[in-house]
Amino acid sequence: MAVNDRSDCPINLAVELFGDRWTLLILRDLIFADRRHFRELLRESDERITSSILADRLDRLVAAGILTREDDPTHLQKAVYTLTDKGVDLVPVLATIGTWGATHCAADPAKAAPTRELAYRLPESWSRLMESLRDSHGVLPSR
Amino acid sequence: MAVNDRSDCPINLAVELFGDRWTLLILRDLIFADRRHFRELLRESDERITSSILADRLDRLVAAGILTREDDPTHLQKAVYTLTDKGVDLVPVLATIGTWGATHCAADPAKAAPTRELAYRLPESWSRLMESLRDSHGVLPSR
Numbered sequence: 001m002a003v004n005d006r007s008d009c010p011i012n013l014a015v016e017l018f019g020d021r022w023t024l025l026i027l028r029d030l031i032f033a034d035r036r037h038f039r040e041l042l043r044e045s046d047e048r049i050t051s052s053i054l055a056d057r058l059d060r061l062v063a064a065g066i067l068t069r070e071d072d073p074t075h076l077q078k079a080v081y082t083l084t085d086k087g088v089d090l091v092p093v094l095a096t097i098g099t100w101g102a103t104h105c106a107a108d109p110a111k112a113a114p115t116r117e118l119a120y121r122l123p124e125s126w127s128r129l130m131e132s133l134r135d136s137h138g139v140l141p142s143r
Numbered sequence: 144m145a146v147n148d149r150s151d152c153p154i155n156l157a158v159e160l161f162g163d164r165w166t167l168l169i170l171r172d173l174i175f176a177d178r179r180h181f182r183e184l185l186r187e188s189d190e191r192i193t194s195s196i197l198a199d200r201l202d203r204l205v206a207a208g209i210l211t212r213e214d215d216p217t218h219l220q221k222a223v224y225t226l227t228d229k230g231v232d233l234v235p236v237l238a239t240i241g242t243w244g245a246t247h248c249a250a251d252p253a254k255a256a257p258t259r260e261l262a263y264r265l266p267e268s269w270s271r272l273m274e275s276l277r278d279s280h281g282v283l284p285s286r
Contacts, residue, residue, distance in 0.1 A: 010244030
């Protein structure tokens with residue numbers, strides 16, 4: 001991305017760091033499945049990330065301060081990835097994505113269980129915006 | 144993506160549809176800036192999306208049932224994009240992304256204003272998971 005494509009909108013700055021399918025799946029595995037080693041992240045998910053994409057996305061997450069990478073004292077030659085506070089603060093993003101997927105996609109009910117535990121009541125400011133979008137876009141609420 | 148890479152995890156199904164920087168920025172523009180025509184989406188944002196990426200992402204969003212595309216009765220030869228209910232239900236995803244960006248990135252305060260209006264209190268189930276991740280990842284909360 002060229003320098004003149006930058007924007008300091010908070011949504012843009014955030015999606016520059018993690019707005020990528022593989023990055024979001026790696027964060028899912030760290031947050032919900034306690035996968036903290038490269039090999040676990042590579043092999044234990046259904047989506048079959050490649051090792052070069054995984055290495056690239058982990059490096060970006062470390063550079064962004066969302067993860068740290070340290071030597072694992074219990075496994076020589078292995079690194080362990082750890083969420084920072086900035087990384088833990090991504091739980092709401094994953095929770096809302098998972099809730100949307102469980103509501104609108106044909107998800108496996110067993111795999112949707114961790115998401116269902118994070119079901120939430122819409123804050124009033126969100127409902128208000130959604131109501132106003134339904135009005136202006138002529139949408140009838142379906143749920 | 145090959146068929147055998149599919150997974151019916153709700154987070155995966157969701158990010159297959161919108162887990163892409165440009166898609167999330169288009170949704171931002173539709174939700175927060177009322178940009179509903181191709182030309183507005185192409186020209187009025189700081190990030191300078193290209194017309195081929197914009198056309199591709201709009202087609203995908205329409206195929207996913209997140210947007211509909213209709214002829215605009217007030218502008219011959221122009222189409223208008225409209226959020227469906229499934230699209231309006233992405234407000235929580237954009238709200239949590241924006242809140243994260245406004246908290247953790249050097250965002251322009253003026254551009255963060257719409258996000259600040261969507262500030263929310265963490266649901267208890269989210270706080271519990273975040274607390275448990277802070278424990279297991281050895282993170283000291285910074286806020």
